Each structure stands twice: as structure tokens, then as C-alpha cells.
Amino acid sequence: MLNCGTCRSSVFRDLRGQTIMDESLTGRLAREVMGIVGADAVPDAVRAESRRTFLNVLGVAIGASQEAATDIVVAQATSHGGDGSVLIPGREEPIDTLNAATCIGFEAHLDDYDDTHLETVIHVGASSLAATLSVGQELGSTGAEVMRAFTLGSEVTLRVGVAMSPSHYDRGWHISGTCGVFGAATAAAILMGYDAEGLERSLVVAAGMTIGVRDAFGTMTKPYHPGKAASNGVLAARLAGRLKDVVAPDTDVFTGPEGFFSVLADEWDVARITASYDDTWELQKNAYKPYPCGIVIHPVIDAALDLNVVVSGRIDRIDAVRIFCHPLVVELTGNPEPRDGLEARFSAIHGAAAGLVDGHVGLAQYRDDRVTLADLVALRARCELIVDESLDRDAAAIEVDVDAETLRAVTPHARGSLARPLTDGELESKFARLVEPVLPGRTAPLLAEVMALDSAPSLERLMELCRPSSGVDGVTRTEIA
């Protein structure tokens, strides 16, 4: 059911099958989410996937915590923010809740190494982690409360996103920012103990704070989007509580001629938001990135890594590299000459060249000094992107002309795609690669803490483990070094 007009309210049924007349979509969303909270009714399989999302994005946040761009955002928070005691993963500075949300969301998406819900292209973990870690620390929430808020906040972000995909993203919105604010508001409202009306008000306020256009891609502002989405969502929930006597709870901010869908999308499908939680959880379709760059590049990198085995040692003799790809690869990542790591994350040609030359694609291949080294610059100049309409978004092929022969590698499904998801072991390995350079020796205790977070009395131990100077595991970082 596609909608291009008005749909302010409808006839719905509540959990007991009773008819509710004229309930707005915002109201129904809030009521159903809070119904799940009240019944503690998140299915086990969803909890498991939520934990994988949480672990993955926490590792990515820690991995980016020492980057210069993170330093700027944290310095802004400490210089111009409030007082607070919220810690952000991988850092020392205590920060106020709102600014902590910005910082956590920023570092969680800075390296473009987090996750992607493939239908929407939403990176859901960053804003959900930011909202839950910041509010959860301030309120002293239990681990179970935090994970429940993380799960349902993520689900709301994704449901809003699928309802207007692909037209919303195609218009040029950075969907992780625009939809993330609703999930962050949801997560904050849950942790703050709101009822359904409180959540509904939070979503109404949040609808005035959605941010992010795609022209920011390739700059520091892209990872800023999920950070600000989280901060805005938390602020929206808090202001909704303070304005409960003057904000009407029955305002439908999604549908209607000046509602969120109408203003920010060309087509939308309300049924995707209201799908039964008995059989639909969008969070279960989340995918985790094996490479720190735009996800459409991943099948290209897979093919390049396959070819590295046979061209290694002959890179200088490569005459031409033809990269066959889905049209979206050219649109989103067509930059042939990236000048730094941020631009390289949106260069399929860089991903291919790095895979062919280095035989491994990780954070090191996206450092500024690696991106600009002569060997990669020279090989990129011999690469060509060729659109192949027959290829799916998770598929690619590469042909390399070298020593008078043509070598070919094909990726039917990229690593990390829904057809070829990262295993728990691969996720834990990725987590270790991200954590160890920043927090030596902390991988195992952090893994254990995340796996047992549902029974943790608070976030205190988790965040202490994420703090470089912490002595929580018996040794300080100085002693480790």
C-alpha cells in the first residue's frame, strides 16, 4: 500500500483485538512499542541479533575514539557543553548527556565500519548506542533496560526508514540521521520510564529535529549525523517530559500533508511501520561491515581480495582494472581520486586498488597517508568503473589485465550481506581488531560484559572497561603498556 496523500488516522486494533478509532500512526507506534516494553516481549532471536549489533558498533566506536576528528567533537563537548559524568567508549573525558550522545554517535560512525540495514541503507547501531549509553549512564539503568531500549529504539528507526524507502534516500537524505532521531527518542523515552503518551510526545518533538543531507558524504559531517540524531532524540524526549502539559499527544507527525513522510519522501508505505511484531523485526535484517567503507563497495573489495592472491607481486605490470558493478556503486562511490581517508570511503576504485595491492582492507587502508601513497595512486589511475545493470547490489566482478592475460573474479554476494552474514566468530575477531589498539587486553572482558549485559546491574563496569586509564580489570593502561 503506497501513500502519496493524507492518512492522518485510521482504525486500529489493540493487543486484545479491541478496535481503536482514530488513533494516529504516531500514537499506534508508541502504544505498540510500550506494549512490548511492558510485557518484556522482545523475542530471543531478536535479542541475540540486537546483542550482535551492540557489540559490533561498540567495537567500531572504540576503534575510532582516538581519531583526530573525534578529538574535535570531544573538545567541543568539553569546552562548550555542560557538566556531566557520562563516559564515551575509548575516552577519558566525562561529558554531559546530550553532548555525550553526539560524541558516541560520531565515533561509532566515523570509520563507516559499523552496520547497514540493506533495504534502507540505515546505519542503525550508531545512534542507538549513543542514545542508550548516554541516558543509561546518567540514569543508572540496568543492562537489561539498556538492551531493551537499544533494541526497540533501533527497531523504530528501521521501521520509519523502511516505510519510506527507497524514495527518501533517493531524494538525497542521509537516512541514518533523519530516522535515527526517532529511534533515539524512543530509546530515551523507554529508559526514562515514559508511558505510551510520553513516547508519543517524544516522537512529536523529535520530528522537528531530523537532520542530514547526503551532500555531507566524504566529510566529517557524515558521522556527525547519527551523533546529532542521537542527541536530538534524547533532547526531544526530555523536552517532551517538561512540556507534557502543552504538547498534544495526538499529533500525527508522520502522515498528513505537512507530516514527516510527505515532506521528506515521495512515496511511503504506512504498513511497514505497523507490521506485526509477531513476525517482523527489521533489526534481524541488520548486516555488519567487514570493511570500513560504503557498503556498496564491499563486493568490489571481495573480488579484489580474491585477485590479490594471483596478482600480488605483479601490481606494477597491471595494465587495466575493470570493475563491473551495480549502478548505485557509481552514484555513491564513483570518486576515482580520493584525497584522504574520508573521501576514500566513498571510492570503489580505492577499495579495489587497496584490495589488489595490500591483500587486506581494514582501517589502515583508509588512513590519509595510505590513501595518498604512490602505489595506490598509480593503480587507481588504471581502474575503471563499469555499470552492469544485471548485477545485484551485493554483487560485483573485476577483470585485471596483467602480463598479457585477463584475470577475472566474481562476487555473487558480498561478505557481510544477508546472504553471507558475518559469523559470531568473525564479529568477535573484528571487535578484537578494533579494541586492542586502543584498549590492550580488554577484548575478552569487554566481550564477556556485553554477552552478560542483560544481567548487569548497571553500565558502570562496561564503561569502565571502555575507559583507557581504568583499573577495573586490575591493571591500568599504563601498566599494560
Next chain:
Amino acid sequence: MSAMSHHTDPSDGRPQVTKLLSEFNATVAVPERQWASARDLTLVLLALAAQGAQDAPSQAVADEFRAAGGDRDILVQIPGTEVRLPVVWAASLTATAIQSARLGLSKSAKPESTGDHLTSAVVVAAAVVLAEHEQRSFEECIDGVAVAIEIVARLIDGLAPGHLDRGWHAPGTFGVLGAASAVARIGGADPTLTASTFGIAGTQAAGIEAAAGGPLAAIIAGRAAANAVESFLLARAGFSGSLRIIEGRRGFGEVVGSGGDYSRIVEGLGTEWWADLDVARRLIEILGDTGEGPGSLLRSLAPQLSRFAALDRTAAASEDAREVVAAARAAASVG
């Protein structure tokens, strides 16, 4: 500033609007008449802030930020108490207060009749707070407001009505770019830093009409002012943003709206001034003044501000912007 047709981007043939506006923002000399109009508008809106500080949205914002702490940077006067807020939050509270009071006026007079789509509350709030933070003169503060309202006028002329017809609430969208213009100018940004400020601020354009009812419009204005100030501080620290945020293929004009006439935005830039100079006068009329000018109105509404209405640029150059802000706060404490 001329021969704009030569400043087109080879990738799409569009004028380099962000670059040209940034150069204008950083270098243009503000004519006397525009400066005086901006002074009057700023003072009238600050007088309104004194009234709006008592409204529910202002109290909610004040309570929220006061609870978050941060005893630094900017002193914000709230009736019955005093609280120091970080500069970003102070911008939010100031804009919320102005807009709340101004929207109260719209019950008897359509806000559109003021000609600026309510964006000047965002611009003025960001300007005065940053001027205080950076210890600029009253003259420099008003200079920033004058440049900003000119840029907003041009953006609205080039991008509305498509943008507004789509359902956007102008203070949150055009307002954040206008406020970015003001703070960049007041902060002494060169064209490159100004473009970065536009880039970081423009991607935060937000606020749909469906979420702008009642007190929420004031919240949106506050958020826009805060985001503009934060964008400038980030850009000054080396944070990067899109340098084609206004005209880029996935930028403000195309995404937060329905495209527009980009050439129109920069037509005659630097030689022609399009901003409505009568906004302050109409506001004064709405407030019931007899038409004797802002001085008369301010004497009855916020007497602490009235002396600033008599200052010309030369006199304003030796006045610290903190003085006018302090006067506005004194008015608020009385209110």
C-alpha cells in the same frame, strides 16, 4: 562582487552559491541603511525575548539545560534566577524566548506579514550570543545580523516557494543558514571557514510544519540557533562539511525542498540589497506603537534597551555587545 555567471561549477553548471555567499558574508561592507534596520530589528526582538523568557517552552529549555549544568561561558537571565549556560545552549534559550513571544503576536497578526518568515529570531539570537562569547562590539554584532538577513532574503527568494510549499518550517531551515551566516561574520570567519560553517549548519536544517504547532515552533527556533553556533565552533576547530551545501546535488536546495533558481540567489550580490528593511517597523506596529520608532517602543517595553536605538555605527563600535545583551536580560528580570 560581479560577473556571477563566471562562477559556475563545471560538474553541473550551477552557480557556486555557497562559495559566493561565503565571500559576500566575509567581505561585504554593510550599507548604513541596512545596518540601522538590523539594529532596530535586533533591539525589538531582544525586547520580545524579555517577554518570551517566561513562556512554557523557554522555561522547559532553561530547566533542561540548567539541569545539565555547565557553569561557563554565557550568563542567561531567567526571571527569578540566574544561570550560566554554555554558548550553544544560551543561543537555544534566547531564540526560544524570542520566537515564543513573537509567535504570541501572530495570534493577532500573521507572522508572514513581517516578510521574513520568522527566521530573524534565530538569526538575532545566534548573533547576540556569539557576539557576547567572542567579545565583539555592538556594531559588529549588528553587522552580522544585517548580512545574515540579506542572505536569508536571497535564499528565500531563490528557493521558496517550493521549499515552503513542501511543508518546511522556515525558522528551522532558512533560519539555521541565516544564523550560520551571522555567527561566521561576527566570528571573523574568512570565506573558507564561512563555507564550512554553512556546510555543517545546512545539513542540520530541520523542522516540519506538522511538528511546529504551539510551543514546538519556539523549540525548533532554539535548536536552529544552537546548531548554527555549534557549527561555527566546530568549523573553526577544523571540522569539515560540504562546501556546496546550498546548491549541491544532494544539498539544501535540492533535498530540503524542491530545487530553485540558484542564479537568482546570487544575482546582484554585493551591489543590490534585497532584505526587507521594514520588518522592524511592522513589528513595532504590531506591538501597538504610535510609529515614533523603536526608541519609543523600547522605552515602554524594555527601557534598558532604548538607549541602543539611538546609536549609529560609529557610536556602536565602542559599545561592547555584552552591554546590550545585559540590558536585555535586565529587562527580562523585570518582566
